[in-house]
Amino acid sequence: MSHQYRPGRPEDIPTLDQQGLRDRYLVEQLLTPGEVRIVSTHFDRVVTVGAVPVDAPLKLETVDELRSDNFLDRREIGFVNTGGTGTIVADGERYELAKTAVLYLGRGTVDVTFESADAADPAKFYGFSAPAHTAYPNTLVTPEEGTIRELGDQVTSNRRTLRQCIHENGVKSCQIVMGVTSLHAGSMWNTMPAHTHDRRTEVYHYFDLDDDQRVVHLMGDPKETRHLMVANGDVVLSPSWSLHSGVGSSSYSFVWAMAGENQSFDDMDSVPITDMR
Numbered sequence: 001m002s003h004q005y006r007p008g009r010p011e012d013i014p015t016l017d018q019q020g021l022r023d024r025y026l027v028e029q030l031l032t033p034g035e036v037r038i039v040s041t042h043f044d045r046v047v048t049v050g051a052v053p054v055d056a057p058l059k060l061e062t063v064d065e066l067r068s069d070n071f072l073d074r075r076e077i078g079f080v081n082t083g084g085t086g087t088i089v090a091d092g093e094r095y096e097l098a099k100t101a102v103l104y105l106g107r108g109t110v111d112v113t114f115e116s117a118d119a120a121d122p123a124k125f126y127g128f129s130a131p132a133h134t135a136y137p138n139t140l141v142t143p144e145e146g147t148i149r150e151l152g153d154q155v156t157s158n159r160r161t162l163r164q165c166i167h168e169n170g171v172k173s174c175q176i177v178m179g180v181t182s183l184h185a186g187s188m189w190n191t192m193p194a195h196t197h198d199r200r201t202e203v204y205h206y207f208d209l210d211d212d213q214r215v216v217h218l219m220g221d222p223k224e225t226r227h228l229m230v231a232n233g234d235v236v237l238s239p240s241w242s243l244h245s246g247v248g249s250s251s252y253s254f255v256w257a258m259a260g261e262n263q264s265f266d267d268m269d270s271v272p273i274t275d276m277r
């Protein structure tokens, strides 16, 4: 996929119509059966990857935008499996990923291939990659592992479980901070109270949302928000200045991942909903 995304300026957001916003901040159909799709961005040089092996293994190839012989020559990547069980083979080492398992692959990993255990229920590997200055070890995080934070309240419809996987106190990385948040049944709001974080790009990948449901994802300057109507599998790019929060028409989960200046999860500037416009 050749479209190159750029963060743009917060003051431009109100001048864009819905298609303009979608073209700049939404990635659709990244996870497509039988393909590896790669979308490069100028959001802290983040690259997103979707790999859905069905009948045959797929390979992670480099892309022109990276100007490197192999995808991970100067980068790291975190993968989350949001589909059926599958395997990622990294330089001959086999890592089996059940649904919501996370795999970190460090700089210098050369051969990366993807397989599904069952073509009728293929693995869906979503990847988030950022430049890396050194090589940290390739590490699997099973669905039972990670640091759990229970957030929100049923009364405010934002009860959710956040699982940190690649982070300061977990699997080590150069830049990537990554995990999965799942809404409890009956709760619809993610990341509420909302926030920005000036020092990092953040990308959300929504999954486990029924096809006939949507998430209304809020973005832009907190004082001048706009929204995107997001479907299952969609990816939303948030520049450092953009608020990111959403309300679903049913429960759902999402992978969140960040890259930028620091890795401190709590380095957020909270925005009370009463200050949002």
Ligand SMILES: O=C(O)C(=O)C[C@H](O)C(=O)CO
Residues within 6 Å of the ligand: 151, 160, 162, 180, 181, 190, 191, 192, 197, 202, 244, 256, 265, 268
């Ligand atoms: O539900 C949440 O709250 C989140 O998942 C928040 C994200 O992890 C985030 O935006 C971290 O900066």
Ligand SMILES: [Zn+2]
Residues within 6 Å of the ligand: 195, 196, 197, 202, 244
């Ligand atoms: Zn955030």
